[in-house]
Amino acid sequence: MELSAEPTAPATHLEVVEVSKAFGGTQALDGVSLAIAAGSVHALVGENGAGKSTLAKIITGVFPMDQGQLLLRGTPVSFGSPRDALEHGVAVVAQELALVPQLTVAENVFLGVEPRRAGFVRDRELGARFRRLTASSGFDLPADTQAGSLPLASQQQVEILRALARNAELIVLDEPTAALSGRESEQLHEIVRSLARAGRTVVLVSHFLREVLELSDTVSILRDGRLVRTSRSREETEASLISGMLGRSFSRTFPSKLLPDAKAAVSLDVRNVSAPGVHDVSLQVRSGEILGLAGLVGAGRTELARAVYGAVPVTSGTVVVGQRSVSGGPAASIRGGVAMIPESRKEEGLVARRSVRENVSLASLSLVQRFGFVRRREESSVVGEALALVDVRAAPSDSVVTLSGGNQQKVLFARALLAKPSVLIADEPTRGVDVGAKRAIYELIAGLAADGVGVLLISSEIEEILGLAHRILVIRGGRAVAELEGDAMTEGNILAAAFATATPAAPAA
Amino acid sequence: MTEDAQRTAVPPQESGAAGLAAGPESAGAPPSTSITGAARGRRAPLEWVAHGGILIPLVVTFVVLAAISPTFLHFTNLLNILDQQSAIMTVAAAGTLVLICGGLDLSVGATYALAGVTAAQLTQTAGPAVGIAAGLLLGLLVGLANGVIVTRFKINSLIATLAMSYVITGVATISTKGNLIVAFDHPEFQKFAATRIFGFTSASLIMILSVIVLAIVLGLTTFGRYVYATGGNSEAARLAGVRVNGTRIAAFAISGVAASLGGIIDASRTLSMQASSGGFLAFTVLAGIVVGGTSILGGEGAVWRTVAGCLFIAMVGNGFNLEGLDPFYQQITLGLILLAAVGIDAWSRGRQR
Numbered sequence: 001m002e003l004s005a006e007p008t009a010p011a012t013h014l015e016v017v018e019v020s021k022a023f024g025g026t027q028a029l030d031g032v033s034l035a036i037a038a039g040s041v042h043a044l045v046g047e048n049g050a051g052k053s054t055l056a057k058i059i060t061g062v063f064p065m066d067q068g069q070l071l072l073r074g075t076p077v078s079f080g081s082p083r084d085a086l087e088h089g090v091a092v093v094a095q096e097l098a099l100v101p102q103l104t105v106a107e108n109v110f111l112g113v114e115p116r117r118a119g120f121v122r123d124r125e126l127g128a129r130f131r132r133l134t135a136s137s138g139f140d141l142p143a144d145t146q147a148g149s150l151p152l153a154s155q156q157q158v159e160i161l162r163a164l165a166r167n168a169e170l171i172v173l174d175e176p177t178a179a180l181s182g183r184e185s186e187q188l189h190e191i192v193r194s195l196a197r198a199g200r201t202v203v204l205v206s207h208f209l210r211e212v213l214e215l216s217d218t219v220s221i222l223r224d225g226r227l228v229r230t231s232r233s234r235e236e237t238e239a240s241l242i243s244g245m246l247g248r249s250f251s252r253t254f255p256s257k258l259l260p261d262a263k264a265a266v267s268l269d270v271r272n273v274s275a276p277g278v279h280d281v282s283l284q285v286r287s288g289e290i291l292g293l294a295g296l297v298g299a300g301r302t303e304l305a306r307a308v309y310g311a312v313p314v315t316s317g318t319v320v321v322g323q324r325s326v327s328g329g330p331a332a333s334i335r336g337g338v339a340m341i342p343e344s345r346k347e348e349g350l351v352a353r354r355s356v357r358e359n360v361s362l363a364s365l366s367l368v369q370r371f372g373f374v375r376r377r378e379e380s381s382v383v384g385e386a387l388a389l390v391d392v393r394a395a396p397s398d399s400v401v402t403l404s405g406g407n408q409q410k411v412l413f414a415r416a417l418l419a420k421p422s423v424l425i426a427d428e429p430t431r432g433v434d435v436g437a438k439r440a441i442y443e444l445i446a447g448l449a450a451d452g453v454g455v456l457l458i459s460s461e462i463e464e465i466l467g468l469a470h471r472i473l474v475i476r477g478g479r480a481v482a483e484l485e486g487d488a489m490t491e492g493n494i495l496a497a498a499f500a501t502a503t504p505a506a507p508a509a
Numbered sequence: 510m511t512e513d514a515q516r517t518a519v520p521p522q523e524s525g526a527a528g529l530a531a532g533p534e535s536a537g538a539p540p541s542t543s544i545t546g547a548a549r550g551r552r553a554p555l556e557w558v559a560h561g562g563i564l565i566p567l568v569v570t571f572v573v574l575a576a577i578s579p580t581f582l583h584f585t586n587l588l589n590i591l592d593q594q595s596a597i598m599t600v601a602a603a604g605t606l607v608l609i610c611g612g613l614d615l616s617v618g619a620t621y622a623l624a625g626v627t628a629a630q631l632t633q634t635a636g637p638a639v640g641i642a643a644g645l646l647l648g649l650l651v652g653l654a655n656g657v658i659v660t661r662f663k664i665n666s667l668i669a670t671l672a673m674s675y676v677i678t679g680v681a682t683i684s685t686k687g688n689l690i691v692a693f694d695h696p697e698f699q700k701f702a703a704t705r706i707f708g709f710t711s712a713s714l715i716m717i718l719s720v721i722v723l724a725i726v727l728g729l730t731t732f733g734r735y736v737y738a739t740g741g742n743s744e745a746a747r748l749a750g751v752r753v754n755g756t757r758i759a760a761f762a763i764s765g766v767a768a769s770l771g772g773i774i775d776a777s778r779t780l781s782m783q784a785s786s787g788g789f790l791a792f793t794v795l796a797g798i799v800v801g802g803t804s805i806l807g808g809e810g811a812v813w814r815t816v817a818g819c820l821f822i823a824m825v826g827n828g829f830n831l832e833g834l835d836p837f838y839q840q841i842t843l844g845l846i847l848l849a850a851v852g853i854d855a856w857s858r859g860r861q862r
């Protein structure tokens with residue numbers, strides 16, 4: 001461990017001292033210390049949930065920290081907001097861009113700091129400043145084009161210019177190339193290098209290890225919210241970085257795995273499915289089997305799940321459930337025996353202001369209706385049974401927003417159970433729920449599989465995939481890149497497949 | 510004890526959609542009483558106002574008017590209020606469904622006028638039955654068109670129905686050459702709305718029947734559930750297999766039919782109608798729905814609320830008339846009531862964040 005024990009040398013731009021941050025019960029960062037040298041490119045790497053984005057957000061004032069200190073050129077600072085950070089010369093270019101698409105490039109760059117006189121923007125002065133800025137940074141951007149009409153890479157450049165226009169000296173790039181094509185990310189690499197040459201400090205958060213090794217001077221590896229090590233990039237390799245990320249502490253216990261019958265019928269057969277963000281994926285799930293979909297955030301797992309479920313139309317390929325091919329959207333999928341626990345329960349799962357009962361029965365009202373009328377007594381009894389199965393003790397008439405995250409998730413399981421599916425797609429089923437509820441959800445998933453349901457499980461927590469799945473498919477760039485079974489199901493193999501050859505190459509169209 | 514339990518146990522959102530029309534909580538109340546009584550937390554007073562709220566000002570206004578105005582409690586006056594409100598409440602009850610499923614129908618005024626003039630015109634050539642049927646059919650077509658435009662072409666319903674209202678008004682103006690259509694020589698057409706049964710006009714009875722039917726459809730059917738789910742969270746509803754677009758189209762179709770029914774009622778009552786008659790109807794109706802407590806953001810509301818909201822506004826107006834107050838103050842009062850209603854809704858939503 002050769003971490004940043006050296007004292008605040010004058011060359012240190014920003015020093016992070018013993019910073020901790022918890023979200024609810026999860027310790028996202030635990031006493032992390034590192035020093036970012038002025039004029040350097042400093043990369044942060046780690047698997048999903050390792051804490052690198054949290055750290056980036058603390059540095060830029062998005063989140064307050066629970067404990068610890070930030071030293072900016074040796075002086076303690078505390079940022080109340082991103083704006084506050086910006087006033088201290090620290091800017092962030094996030095994955096989700098924050099441009100006003102209708103305004104021109106120049107207007108976006110100087111948004112809020114326009115040169116003005118008596119309330120009117122001095123357009124000529126604005127243009128002149130823009131030209132000076134582009135000349136000094138070497139960016140080639142059209143001043144008067146609408147920002148929204150530019151390709152993504154150029155929009156990112158606009159954001160970087162915006163940071164430079166406010167004299168930012170330390171720029172945090174949070175997964176800047178995740179959405180870029182190969183050529184675009186090459187441009188961005190050039191920009192990162194030129195920023196460093198101009199004496200600015202760049203903090204680079206990235207999943208792409210090759211990119212990290214090429215661009216950065218220093219790299220810090222995070223795991224489980226702790227710093228593993230900070231080292232010179234040229235002393236690292238992709239393999240050494242991955243092995244640094246390995247070995248997350250396995251704190252949870254999982255229900256024992258009941259291996260499915262090898263001769264069990266295929267419940268779900270996905271044949272050469274393509275959809276936005278998904279490229280020619282085939283997979284099979286047997287009755288009683290849990291197939292884990294592993295991969296980095298943004299790799300296309302959710303897109304695949306939504307395509308299989310019919311939430312988005314597939315552009316090619318077929319989805320076969322049992323013997324029948326299913327197409328025609330969620331309603332057809334449910335009739336065909338597929339249920340999905342969506343990734344975001346708030347946005348895609350719950351009807352927030354309606355009761356627990358109505359939320360549970362929503363997908364299965366056809367079972368409890370006669371002549372179009374809901375048979376309330378029947379509904380109450382089946383909903384009661386489903387709630388008992390998932391162990392939610394809230395009153396069925398309670399508004400669903402009053403429940404805890406774990407219970408809300410269980411309500412969605414109750415909805416899925418009621419539809420008596422032969423295939424269950426669970427997308428991040430334990431996101432944002434407490435440890436007890438997690439355990440209960442694991443039991444539910446394992447129990448469903450034991451009852452013969454074929455389960456497609458998506459989780460960004462590798463231990464969940466390892467603990468529950470019978471077989472693992474690793475998704476990268478919208479493709480299935482590896483299938484792991486038996487002894488091959490290890491964290492190392494998953495990470496290697498999820499990161500490997502991780503240049504942000506554009507998927508061939 | 511039982512009474513207390515009953516009172517605390519009734520979940521505000523689903524407490525009898527048929528409440529006002531069908532009397533106190535219908536006999537088949539869900540057996541969820543025992544668990545709910547304990548589990549339901551205390552509500553802030555203002556939240557009570559937001560949930561059961563409209564009934565309080567309604568009752569207070571009623572009592573105050575009864576106290577200060579000797580004529581108010583007269584049976585004739587009350588029946589009169591009901592009769593005058595028949596068209597508005599019919600349209601508003603249906604509009605409630607559109608609002609709950611996340612839409613807005615501004616074309617009801619134009620549809621009202623188109624159906625009214627069509628019915629009056631056809632009465633003179635083909636008889637009242639054909640006239641009424643044709644008017645209702647037009648309303649259905651307009652509603653379906655609204656629904657398809659809003660769902661398939663993904664045009665914001667406010668704009669789509671506003672545009673539609675210009676088109677319909679234009680069509681009605683052309684077909685009437687801009688004239689007032691009168692059917693004074695066809696008293697049989699008047700029977701549709703002005704027949705007295707037990708003192709009630711047939712217009713009021715049609716309205717009461719429509720309100721009951723719509724309250725049942727919204728409160729007790731699967732379609733009603735889909736309306737709430739669509740407006741509450743349309744993506745969640747879609748992923749749960751609800752045909753969100755079909756639900757929206759049906760709601761607009763119901764609204765169109767109700768608007769035409771309202772127009773036919775008023776044409777029949779007065780034996781006259783013109784293309785511009787629908788003028789402010791869409792906004793009067795919207796005011797009634799929103800004052801009742803149905804959220805403009807969708808997902809929440811009930812037909813009984815709309816009935817209460819419309820009655821409240823009507824009684825305030827009636828009070829101004831009976832007391833001989835300046836009608837301009839009436840409008841100011843209505844404006845303030847509307848702002849208060851929307852404010853309470855926004856506030857109660859903010860609390861649930």
